[in-house]
Amino acid sequence: MxxxxxxxxxxxxxxxxxxxxxxxxxxxxxxxxxxxxxxxxxxxxxxxxxxxxxxxxxxxxxxxxxxxxxxxxxxxxxxxxxxxxxxxxxxxxxxxxxxxxxxxxxxxxxxxxxxxxxxxxxxxxxxxxxxxxxxxxxxxxxxxxKQANTKMWTPWRVESKEPAGASAFTFRLVPADDTPATVGEPGQYVSVRLPVADGLLQARQYSLSSDAASADVRVITVKRDDGGEVSPVLHDSVQVGDVLEVSNPYGDLTLSTVSADEERPLVLATAGIGITPAAAILQDLAARGSQRRVIALHADRSAAALTLADEVRAAVDALPRGELHLWLGSTADAPEGLGAREGRMDIAQARVPQDADVVLCGPLPFMQAVRSALIEAGVPATQIHYEVFGPDLWLAA
Structure with a gap:
Protein backbone atom coordinates (compact mmCIF):
# COMPACT_ATOMS: atom_id res chain seq x y z
CA MET A 1 0.00 0.00 0.00
CA LYS A 146 -6.25 -18.59 -18.61
CA GLN A 147 -6.49 -18.50 -22.39
CA ALA A 148 -6.46 -21.63 -24.50
CA ASN A 149 -3.59 -20.27 -26.58
CA THR A 150 -0.63 -17.93 -26.23
CA LYS A 151 -1.45 -15.78 -29.25
CA MET A 152 -2.89 -12.29 -29.03
CA TRP A 153 -4.51 -12.34 -32.47
CA THR A 154 -5.81 -15.38 -34.35
CA PRO A 155 -7.48 -15.58 -37.78
CA TRP A 156 -11.28 -16.02 -37.97
CA ARG A 157 -13.23 -16.34 -41.22
CA VAL A 158 -16.50 -14.51 -41.82
CA GLU A 159 -19.03 -17.31 -42.28
CA SER A 160 -22.03 -15.01 -42.56
CA LYS A 161 -22.89 -11.30 -42.50
CA GLU A 162 -26.54 -10.42 -41.91
CA PRO A 163 -28.38 -7.13 -41.30
CA ALA A 164 -29.39 -6.70 -37.65
CA GLY A 165 -31.60 -3.64 -37.65
CA ALA A 166 -31.33 -0.40 -39.57
CA SER A 167 -27.65 0.33 -38.92
CA ALA A 168 -26.01 -2.89 -37.72
CA PHE A 169 -24.68 -6.16 -39.08
CA THR A 170 -24.21 -9.48 -37.31
CA PHE A 171 -21.00 -11.29 -38.23
CA ARG A 172 -20.64 -15.01 -37.59
CA LEU A 173 -16.95 -15.93 -37.43
CA VAL A 174 -15.35 -19.39 -37.45
CA PRO A 175 -11.69 -20.35 -36.89
CA ALA A 176 -9.46 -19.97 -39.94
CA ASP A 177 -6.65 -22.12 -38.53
CA ASP A 178 -6.10 -24.80 -35.89
CA THR A 179 -5.15 -22.50 -33.01
CA PRO A 180 -6.99 -23.64 -29.84
CA ALA A 181 -9.83 -21.19 -29.18
CA THR A 182 -10.87 -19.93 -25.76
CA VAL A 183 -14.49 -20.45 -24.69
CA GLY A 184 -16.22 -17.14 -24.07
CA GLU A 185 -18.89 -16.22 -21.55
CA PRO A 186 -22.11 -14.33 -22.23
CA GLY A 187 -21.39 -10.68 -21.50
CA GLN A 188 -17.79 -10.80 -22.73
CA TYR A 189 -16.30 -9.15 -25.81
CA VAL A 190 -13.54 -9.70 -28.35
CA SER A 191 -11.30 -7.22 -30.12
CA VAL A 192 -11.28 -7.12 -33.90
CA ARG A 193 -8.17 -5.66 -35.56
CA LEU A 194 -7.97 -4.63 -39.20
CA PRO A 195 -6.26 -2.11 -41.48
CA VAL A 196 -8.21 1.13 -42.02
CA ALA A 197 -8.15 3.58 -44.93
CA ASP A 198 -4.49 4.62 -44.57
CA GLY A 199 -3.26 1.09 -43.87
CA LEU A 200 -2.81 1.57 -40.12
CA LEU A 201 -4.12 -1.25 -37.94
CA GLN A 202 -6.93 -0.29 -35.56
CA ALA A 203 -8.71 -2.48 -33.01
CA ARG A 204 -12.17 -2.25 -31.46
CA GLN A 205 -14.02 -4.34 -28.89
CA TYR A 206 -17.38 -5.90 -29.76
CA SER A 207 -19.63 -7.85 -27.42
CA LEU A 208 -20.36 -11.47 -28.20
CA SER A 209 -24.02 -11.22 -29.18
CA SER A 210 -24.78 -14.94 -29.51
CA ASP A 211 -23.20 -18.37 -28.99
CA ALA A 212 -20.89 -16.79 -26.44
CA ALA A 213 -20.18 -20.04 -24.59
CA SER A 214 -18.49 -21.61 -27.59
CA ALA A 215 -14.94 -22.06 -28.79
CA ASP A 216 -15.99 -22.80 -32.38
CA VAL A 217 -17.75 -19.57 -33.26
CA ARG A 218 -17.65 -15.86 -32.49
CA VAL A 219 -20.82 -13.87 -33.17
CA ILE A 220 -20.60 -10.08 -32.97
CA THR A 221 -23.14 -7.43 -33.89
CA VAL A 222 -21.62 -4.15 -35.06
CA LYS A 223 -23.43 -0.84 -35.24
CA ARG A 224 -22.04 1.64 -37.75
CA ASP A 225 -20.21 4.55 -36.11
CA ASP A 226 -19.50 7.17 -38.75
CA GLY A 227 -17.03 8.84 -36.39
CA GLY A 228 -15.08 5.63 -35.95
CA GLU A 229 -12.58 3.86 -38.18
CA VAL A 230 -13.32 0.15 -37.75
CA SER A 231 -17.11 -0.24 -38.00
CA PRO A 232 -17.32 1.51 -41.43
CA VAL A 233 -14.75 -0.97 -42.78
CA LEU A 234 -16.68 -3.90 -41.31
CA HIS A 235 -19.92 -2.59 -42.81
CA ASP A 236 -18.66 -1.50 -46.23
CA SER A 237 -15.68 -3.70 -47.07
CA VAL A 238 -15.65 -6.95 -45.07
CA GLN A 239 -17.53 -9.74 -46.82
CA VAL A 240 -18.31 -13.43 -46.31
CA GLY A 241 -15.11 -15.43 -46.70
CA ASP A 242 -12.81 -12.66 -45.51
CA VAL A 243 -10.45 -13.38 -42.60
CA LEU A 244 -10.22 -11.06 -39.59
CA GLU A 245 -7.78 -10.87 -36.69
CA VAL A 246 -9.70 -11.52 -33.47
CA SER A 247 -8.59 -11.60 -29.84
CA ASN A 248 -9.47 -14.07 -27.13
CA PRO A 249 -12.68 -13.16 -25.26
CA TYR A 250 -12.38 -10.82 -22.28
CA GLY A 251 -14.64 -8.80 -20.00
CA ASP A 252 -15.64 -9.11 -16.35
CA LEU A 253 -19.36 -8.35 -16.76
CA THR A 254 -20.67 -11.92 -16.85
CA LEU A 255 -23.36 -13.80 -14.93
CA SER A 256 -20.71 -15.80 -13.12
CA THR A 257 -19.14 -12.62 -11.74
CA VAL A 258 -22.07 -10.26 -11.15
CA SER A 259 -25.20 -12.36 -10.83
CA ALA A 260 -24.62 -16.07 -10.30
CA ASP A 261 -27.45 -16.61 -7.78
CA GLU A 262 -30.34 -18.20 -9.74
CA GLU A 263 -32.74 -17.40 -6.90
CA ARG A 264 -32.39 -13.66 -7.42
CA PRO A 265 -34.28 -11.82 -10.18
CA LEU A 266 -32.07 -10.61 -13.02
CA VAL A 267 -32.73 -7.30 -14.78
CA LEU A 268 -31.03 -6.41 -18.06
CA ALA A 269 -31.59 -2.71 -18.83
CA THR A 270 -30.20 -1.64 -22.21
CA ALA A 271 -30.47 1.01 -24.89
CA GLY A 272 -29.44 1.04 -28.54
CA ILE A 273 -26.53 -1.25 -29.43
CA GLY A 274 -26.09 -1.89 -25.70
CA ILE A 275 -28.50 -4.76 -26.21
CA THR A 276 -25.74 -6.98 -27.62
CA PRO A 277 -24.32 -8.44 -24.37
CA ALA A 278 -27.86 -8.76 -22.98
CA ALA A 279 -28.88 -10.74 -26.07
CA ALA A 280 -26.07 -13.23 -25.45
CA ILE A 281 -27.01 -13.55 -21.77
CA LEU A 282 -30.70 -14.07 -22.59
CA GLN A 283 -29.96 -16.71 -25.24
CA ASP A 284 -27.64 -18.54 -22.86
CA LEU A 285 -30.24 -18.57 -20.08
CA ALA A 286 -32.89 -19.84 -22.50
CA ALA A 287 -30.59 -22.57 -23.85
CA ARG A 288 -29.91 -23.76 -20.29
CA GLY A 289 -33.63 -23.83 -19.43
CA SER A 290 -33.20 -21.33 -16.60
CA GLN A 291 -36.13 -20.99 -14.21
CA ARG A 292 -34.89 -17.64 -13.00
CA ARG A 293 -37.06 -14.53 -13.18
CA VAL A 294 -35.49 -12.44 -15.94
CA ILE A 295 -36.67 -8.95 -16.81
CA ALA A 296 -35.35 -7.45 -20.05
CA LEU A 297 -35.80 -3.68 -20.39
CA HIS A 298 -34.80 -1.96 -23.63
CA ALA A 299 -35.04 1.55 -25.05
CA ASP A 300 -34.44 2.66 -28.62
CA ARG A 301 -35.23 5.44 -31.07
CA SER A 302 -37.80 3.51 -33.09
CA ALA A 303 -38.83 0.01 -34.11
CA ALA A 304 -36.67 0.29 -37.24
CA ALA A 305 -33.61 1.01 -35.09
CA LEU A 306 -34.03 -2.11 -32.95
CA THR A 307 -31.06 -4.47 -33.08
CA LEU A 308 -31.45 -8.25 -32.51
CA ALA A 309 -35.16 -7.77 -31.76
CA ASP A 310 -36.19 -11.24 -32.99
CA GLU A 311 -33.40 -12.98 -31.09
CA VAL A 312 -34.21 -11.19 -27.85
CA ARG A 313 -37.95 -11.82 -28.08
CA ALA A 314 -37.40 -15.49 -28.86
CA ALA A 315 -35.06 -15.90 -25.89
CA VAL A 316 -37.44 -14.13 -23.49
CA ASP A 317 -40.39 -16.20 -24.75
CA ALA A 318 -38.38 -19.38 -24.09
CA LEU A 319 -37.80 -18.40 -20.45
CA PRO A 320 -40.65 -19.57 -18.18
CA ARG A 321 -40.27 -16.42 -16.07
CA GLY A 322 -39.04 -14.04 -18.73
CA GLU A 323 -40.43 -10.52 -19.28
CA LEU A 324 -39.69 -7.97 -22.00
CA HIS A 325 -40.45 -4.26 -21.62
CA LEU A 326 -39.75 -1.95 -24.55
CA TRP A 327 -39.69 1.84 -24.85
CA LEU A 328 -39.36 3.69 -28.17
CA GLY A 329 -38.77 7.36 -28.86
CA SER A 330 -41.52 6.99 -31.44
CA THR A 331 -43.94 4.09 -31.80
CA ALA A 332 -45.19 5.28 -35.21
CA ASP A 333 -43.43 2.42 -37.03
CA ALA A 334 -43.93 -0.20 -34.30
CA PRO A 335 -45.66 -3.36 -35.57
CA GLU A 336 -48.85 -4.43 -33.84
CA GLY A 337 -48.21 -6.74 -30.92
CA LEU A 338 -44.78 -5.36 -30.10
CA GLY A 339 -46.13 -3.88 -26.87
CA ALA A 340 -43.83 -0.88 -26.94
CA ARG A 341 -44.38 2.19 -24.79
CA GLU A 342 -43.52 5.63 -26.16
CA GLY A 343 -40.92 7.77 -24.45
CA ARG A 344 -37.96 7.15 -22.17
CA MET A 345 -37.45 4.01 -20.11
CA ASP A 346 -39.51 4.21 -16.91
CA ILE A 347 -38.30 1.88 -14.17
CA ALA A 348 -41.53 2.32 -12.22
CA GLN A 349 -43.53 0.81 -15.10
CA ALA A 350 -41.40 -2.35 -15.01
CA ARG A 351 -41.75 -2.78 -11.23
CA VAL A 352 -38.17 -3.91 -10.75
CA PRO A 353 -37.81 -6.01 -7.56
CA GLN A 354 -35.55 -4.50 -4.90
CA ASP A 355 -33.57 -7.75 -4.57
CA ALA A 356 -32.73 -7.89 -8.28
CA ASP A 357 -29.26 -8.01 -9.75
CA VAL A 358 -29.11 -5.43 -12.54
CA VAL A 359 -26.90 -5.16 -15.61
CA LEU A 360 -26.86 -1.88 -17.55
CA CYS A 361 -25.50 -1.30 -21.04
CA GLY A 362 -26.03 1.66 -23.33
CA PRO A 363 -25.07 5.33 -23.69
CA LEU A 364 -23.61 6.83 -20.53
CA PRO A 365 -26.43 9.36 -19.85
CA PHE A 366 -28.97 6.52 -20.19
CA MET A 367 -27.13 4.32 -17.69
CA GLN A 368 -26.67 7.15 -15.22
CA ALA A 369 -30.38 8.01 -15.36
CA VAL A 370 -31.51 4.39 -15.00
CA ARG A 371 -29.08 3.73 -12.15
CA SER A 372 -30.42 6.75 -10.26
CA ALA A 373 -34.00 5.59 -10.82
CA LEU A 374 -33.16 2.07 -9.63
CA ILE A 375 -31.53 3.35 -6.45
CA GLU A 376 -34.53 5.60 -5.82
CA ALA A 377 -36.74 2.53 -6.26
CA GLY A 378 -34.81 0.73 -3.52
CA VAL A 379 -32.31 -1.38 -5.47
CA PRO A 380 -28.95 -1.27 -3.64
CA ALA A 381 -26.12 0.33 -5.62
CA THR A 382 -23.96 -2.76 -5.01
CA GLN A 383 -26.42 -4.82 -7.08
CA ILE A 384 -26.19 -2.57 -10.14
CA HIS A 385 -23.47 -3.35 -12.70
CA TYR A 386 -22.67 -1.77 -16.05
CA GLU A 387 -20.73 -2.16 -19.27
CA VAL A 388 -19.37 0.79 -21.25
CA PHE A 389 -18.45 0.55 -24.93
CA GLY A 390 -15.15 2.37 -25.39
CA PRO A 391 -13.17 4.24 -22.69
CA ASP A 392 -14.96 4.17 -19.35
CA LEU A 393 -15.84 7.82 -18.77
CA TRP A 394 -18.21 6.87 -15.95
CA LEU A 395 -15.30 5.34 -14.07
CA ALA A 396 -13.27 8.45 -14.83
CA ALA A 397 -15.97 10.65 -13.29
Missing part, protein backbone atom coordinates in the same frame (compact mmCIF):
# COMPACT_ATOMS: atom_id res chain seq x y z
CA UNK A 2 0.97 3.67 -0.10
CA UNK A 3 3.97 4.40 2.10
CA UNK A 4 3.72 6.73 5.08
CA UNK A 5 6.32 8.92 3.41
CA UNK A 6 4.21 9.42 0.29
CA UNK A 7 0.78 9.64 1.91
CA UNK A 8 0.95 13.28 3.09
CA UNK A 9 2.42 14.34 -0.26
CA UNK A 10 -0.42 12.72 -2.20
CA UNK A 11 -2.98 14.19 0.20
CA UNK A 12 -1.48 17.65 -0.37
CA UNK A 13 -1.21 17.41 -4.16
CA UNK A 14 -4.10 15.17 -5.28
CA UNK A 15 -6.45 18.10 -5.93
CA UNK A 16 -3.81 19.98 -7.92
CA UNK A 17 -2.94 16.97 -10.08
CA UNK A 18 -6.63 16.16 -10.61
CA UNK A 19 -7.36 19.76 -11.62
CA UNK A 20 -4.68 19.64 -14.32
CA UNK A 21 -5.23 16.09 -15.61
CA UNK A 22 -7.28 17.29 -18.59
CA UNK A 23 -4.19 19.25 -19.64
CA UNK A 24 -1.65 16.58 -18.67
CA UNK A 25 -3.09 13.57 -20.49
CA UNK A 26 -3.37 15.09 -24.01
CA UNK A 27 0.26 16.21 -23.68
CA UNK A 28 1.21 12.73 -22.51
CA UNK A 29 -0.39 10.97 -25.47
CA UNK A 30 1.03 13.39 -28.04
CA UNK A 31 4.52 13.04 -26.56
CA UNK A 32 4.28 9.24 -26.33
CA UNK A 33 3.02 8.76 -29.89
CA UNK A 34 5.75 11.02 -31.23
CA UNK A 35 8.35 8.84 -29.51
CA UNK A 36 6.53 5.52 -30.11
CA UNK A 37 4.33 5.79 -33.21
CA UNK A 38 4.12 1.99 -33.30
CA UNK A 39 1.64 2.16 -30.40
CA UNK A 40 -0.97 3.66 -32.74
CA UNK A 41 -0.67 0.61 -34.98
CA UNK A 42 -3.17 -1.81 -33.51
CA UNK A 43 -3.01 -0.78 -29.83
CA UNK A 44 -4.38 2.71 -29.18
CA UNK A 45 -7.50 4.03 -30.89
CA UNK A 46 -7.02 7.16 -32.98
CA UNK A 47 -10.76 7.86 -32.84
CA UNK A 48 -10.73 7.87 -29.03
CA UNK A 49 -7.74 10.20 -29.11
CA UNK A 50 -9.52 12.63 -31.43
CA UNK A 51 -12.72 12.74 -29.38
CA UNK A 52 -10.80 13.05 -26.10
CA UNK A 53 -12.37 10.01 -24.46
CA UNK A 54 -9.17 8.04 -23.89
CA UNK A 55 -7.28 10.90 -22.17
CA UNK A 56 -10.27 11.55 -19.90
CA UNK A 57 -10.51 7.85 -18.99
CA UNK A 58 -6.79 7.61 -18.18
CA UNK A 59 -6.75 10.74 -16.03
CA UNK A 60 -9.84 9.64 -14.15
CA UNK A 61 -8.52 6.16 -13.43
CA UNK A 62 -5.19 7.43 -12.05
CA UNK A 63 -6.80 10.04 -9.80
CA UNK A 64 -9.46 7.58 -8.63
CA UNK A 65 -6.76 5.05 -7.78
CA UNK A 66 -4.82 7.65 -5.77
CA UNK A 67 -7.94 8.72 -3.86
CA UNK A 68 -8.75 5.09 -3.08
CA UNK A 69 -5.28 4.62 -1.60
CA UNK A 70 -5.90 7.60 0.67
CA UNK A 71 -9.41 6.60 1.73
CA UNK A 72 -8.87 2.82 1.94
CA UNK A 73 -5.18 2.32 2.78
CA UNK A 74 -5.46 -1.45 3.27
CA UNK A 75 -7.04 -2.34 -0.07
CA UNK A 76 -6.99 -1.74 -3.81
CA UNK A 77 -9.99 -0.74 -6.00
CA UNK A 78 -10.45 -4.24 -7.37
CA UNK A 79 -13.46 -3.46 -9.58
CA UNK A 80 -11.64 -0.57 -11.21
CA UNK A 81 -8.50 -2.60 -11.82
CA UNK A 82 -10.41 -5.61 -13.16
CA UNK A 83 -12.25 -3.52 -15.75
CA UNK A 84 -9.01 -1.92 -16.94
CA UNK A 85 -7.11 -5.23 -16.99
CA UNK A 86 -9.72 -6.93 -19.17
CA UNK A 87 -9.64 -4.03 -21.65
CA UNK A 88 -5.83 -4.11 -21.68
CA UNK A 89 -5.63 -7.84 -22.34
CA UNK A 90 -8.14 -7.54 -25.18
CA UNK A 91 -5.59 -5.25 -26.85
CA UNK A 92 -2.48 -7.25 -26.01
CA UNK A 93 -0.94 -4.73 -23.61
CA UNK A 94 2.45 -5.99 -22.39
CA UNK A 95 4.44 -5.38 -19.21
CA UNK A 96 7.18 -3.38 -20.94
CA UNK A 97 4.65 -0.83 -22.19
CA UNK A 98 3.99 0.35 -18.63
CA UNK A 99 7.51 1.79 -18.51
CA UNK A 100 6.84 3.70 -21.74
CA UNK A 101 3.62 5.11 -20.28
CA UNK A 102 5.41 6.05 -17.04
CA UNK A 103 8.20 7.96 -18.76
CA UNK A 104 5.87 9.94 -21.00
CA UNK A 105 3.18 10.56 -18.38
CA UNK A 106 5.64 11.95 -15.88
CA UNK A 107 7.20 14.12 -18.56
CA UNK A 108 3.73 15.58 -19.16
CA UNK A 109 3.11 16.11 -15.42
CA UNK A 110 6.43 17.95 -15.02
CA UNK A 111 5.87 19.99 -18.19
CA UNK A 112 2.43 21.06 -16.97
CA UNK A 113 3.08 21.69 -13.27
CA UNK A 114 6.64 22.96 -13.59
CA UNK A 115 8.45 23.78 -10.35
CA UNK A 116 5.56 22.38 -8.30
CA UNK A 117 6.86 18.90 -9.18
CA UNK A 118 9.61 18.69 -6.59
CA UNK A 119 11.66 15.54 -6.10
CA UNK A 120 9.36 14.65 -3.19
CA UNK A 121 6.21 15.08 -5.29
CA UNK A 122 7.66 13.12 -8.21
CA UNK A 123 8.67 10.27 -5.91
CA UNK A 124 5.22 10.06 -4.30
CA UNK A 125 3.32 10.03 -7.61
CA UNK A 126 5.79 7.53 -9.03
CA UNK A 127 4.88 5.26 -6.12
CA UNK A 128 1.16 5.67 -6.93
CA UNK A 129 1.75 4.91 -10.61
CA UNK A 130 3.73 1.73 -9.98
CA UNK A 131 1.32 0.48 -7.32
CA UNK A 132 -1.40 0.71 -9.96
CA UNK A 133 0.77 -0.61 -12.78
CA UNK A 134 2.07 -3.58 -10.78
CA UNK A 135 -1.48 -4.53 -9.74
CA UNK A 136 -2.63 -4.39 -13.38
CA UNK A 137 0.39 -6.35 -14.62
CA UNK A 138 -0.38 -9.11 -12.13
CA UNK A 139 -4.06 -9.25 -13.13
CA UNK A 140 -3.23 -9.22 -16.83
CA UNK A 141 -0.71 -12.04 -16.51
CA UNK A 142 -3.42 -14.09 -14.82
CA UNK A 143 -5.92 -13.35 -17.61
CA UNK A 144 -3.43 -14.23 -20.35
CA UNK A 145 -2.59 -17.49 -18.55
Missing amino acids: LSEKSRPVIEATADVVAAHMDEITPKFYAHMFEAHPELLNGVFSRANQRNGEQPKALSGSIVRFAVHLLEHPNSLPEAVLSRIAHKHTSLGITEDQYQIVYENLFWAIADTLGEAVTDEVAEAWTEVYWLMADALIKLEKGLYA
